[in-house]
Amino acid sequence: MTMNNKMPKIYVAGHRGMVGSAIVRQLIANGHDPAQIVGRTHAELDLTDQAAVRAFFATEKPDQVYLAAAKVGGIHANNTYPAEFIYDNLMVQANVIDAAFRNGVKKLLFLGSSCIYPKLAPQPMPENALLTGFLEPTNEPYAVAKIAGIKICESYNRQYQKDHGIDYRSVMPTNLYGPGDNYHPENSHVIPALIRRFHEAKIAQAPTVSIWGSGKPYREFLFVDDMASASVHVMNLDKAIYDEHTSPMQSHINVGYGSDITILEVAHAIGSVVGYSGEIVFDSTKPDGAPRKLIDSGLLKRLGWQAKINIETGLKLAYADFLNQIR
Numbered sequence: 001m002t003m004n005n006k007m008p009k010i011y012v013a014g015h016r017g018m019v020g021s022a023i024v025r026q027l028i029a030n031g032h033d034p035a036q037i038v039g040r041t042h043a044e045l046d047l048t049d050q051a052a053v054r055a056f057f058a059t060e061k062p063d064q065v066y067l068a069a070a071k072v073g074g075i076h077a078n079n080t081y082p083a084e085f086i087y088d089n090l091m092v093q094a095n096v097i098d099a100a101f102r103n104g105v106k107k108l109l110f111l112g113s114s115c116i117y118p119k120l121a122p123q124p125m126p127e128n129a130l131l132t133g134f135l136e137p138t139n140e141p142y143a144v145a146k147i148a149g150i151k152i153c154e155s156y157n158r159q160y161q162k163d164h165g166i167d168y169r170s171v172m173p174t175n176l177y178g179p180g181d182n183y184h185p186e187n188s189h190v191i192p193a194l195i196r197r198f199h200e201a202k203i204a205q206a207p208t209v210s211i212w213g214s215g216k217p218y219r220e221f222l223f224v225d226d227m228a229s230a231s232v233h234v235m236n237l238d239k240a241i242y243d244e245h246t247s248p249m250q251s252h253i254n255v256g257y258g259s260d261i262t263i264l265e266v267a268h269a270i271g272s273v274v275g276y277s278g279e280i281v282f283d284s285t286k287p288d289g290a291p292r293k294l295i296d297s298g299l300l301k302r303l304g305w306q307a308k309i310n311i312e313t314g315l316k317l318a319y320a321d322f323l324n325q326i327r
């Protein structure tokens with residue numbers, strides 16, 4: 001009882017989402033008391049509603065916040081709903097970070113995305129590639145919102161850290177996948193989309209299955225439980241160490257797997273896990289997006305974290321999750 005009282009009360013924004021639910025699992029696996037973890041569904045609390053967010057923080061008074069709620073989707077969703085991607089993400093971030101500050105939250109972790117980096121950034125992309133060039137057009141509105149999220153955290157630290165003791169950090173994940181993913185046929189990311197399409201092709205005994213674009217772009221894929229462990233690791237890093245490796249105007253940290261593969265290679269790997277042996281064809285009416293976006297995760301490695309789950313293992317776990325979801 002005494003020990004539980006000393007545990008920080010943690011608000012995981014987006015606790016039902018793929019990453020948020022993995023962060024909750026990780027915190028509990030680390031021994032955190034589930035009663036000291038707070039979550040609200042979108043239906044219970046719309047984070048774009050400033051008054052509702054302020055009222056929630058004033059009532060719950062969490063000590064720490066993991067900001068894993070966002071409008072999220074793959075290349076088609078980003079391209080089709082750009083207004084929602086920029087508006088929702090700007091509002092959610094601004095509301096949550098500001099309400100956290102106003103209500104005494106000392107520690108917050110903001111989840112951005114590797115799409116913050118320029119389309120033609122040097123590969124692998126280091127943290128200091130931010131704001132050095134043009135963004136990939138298919139997800140520019142989402143990326144601009146994510147860049148604003150980093151800058152909100154940095155600005156609050158710069159203005160308020162000294163007097164209020166706040167420490168708001170940011171992590172930039174590469175492309176993620178795993179249990180709890182969104183398997184929508186159009187609006188999802190490539191791995192869940194292809195798991196569904198290959199599974200349906202197998203059941204229908206279809207001779208071909210199509211993948212979008214040329215299959216040539218490279219992507220770096222990280223399993224969601226690795227992302228959750230990296231998030232908790234960065235949140236809990238000693239402040240002196242975090243400060244030594246970042247700066248007030250460049251405080252974000254990349255979270256990647258460490259290597260990338262082509263979309264055609266990941267399609268073959270998914271075909272093999274699902275058990276589909278037909279032919280792969282290309283839908284050239286669909287965009288390729290960024291040619292490559294491998295992030296440099298050297299800083300996080302130096303700070304003591306590395307991914308554990310390889311793509312073969314991760315895809316098997318993801319397919320098991322898909323089968324479970326459609327049962």
Ligand SMILES: NC(=O)C1=CN([C@@H]2O[C@H](COP(=O)(O)OP(=O)(O)OC[C@H]3O[C@@H](n4cnc5c(N)ncnc54)[C@H](OP(=O)(O)O)[C@@H]3O)[C@@H](O)[C@H]2O)C=CC1
Binds near residue numbers: 043068072182189
């Ligand atoms: N998935 C990926 O490949 C990547 C994800 N990220 C980042 O990681 C974080 C988590 O993403 P992920 O878990 O994949 O996404 P999910 O879509 O699985 O989860 C996002 C969660 O946020 C909630 N949410 C969205 N809008 C609102 C709102 N207005 N009010 C309240 N809740 C809201 C969603 O609820 P509901 O579904 O009910 O709307 C959902 O539970 C995001 O910041 C994302 O940008 C970064 C890089 C890659």
Ligand SMILES: C[C@H]1O[C@H](OP(=O)(O)OP(=O)(O)OC[C@H]2O[C@@H](n3cnc4c(=O)[nH]c(N)nc43)[C@H](O)[C@@H]2O)[C@@H](O)[C@@H](O)C1=O
Binds near residue numbers: 073142212
């Ligand atoms: C995480 C990241 O996610 C988005 O960027 P993206 O990396 O381009 O994401 P994606 O997973 O949707 O596509 C990866 C690649 O795969 C190809 N591809 C083939 N076949 C399918 C397919 O069936 N579906 C999808 N979605 N892609 C397919 C697709 O054409 C592309 O070449 C950002 O908008 C932004 O949200 C962001 O930060």
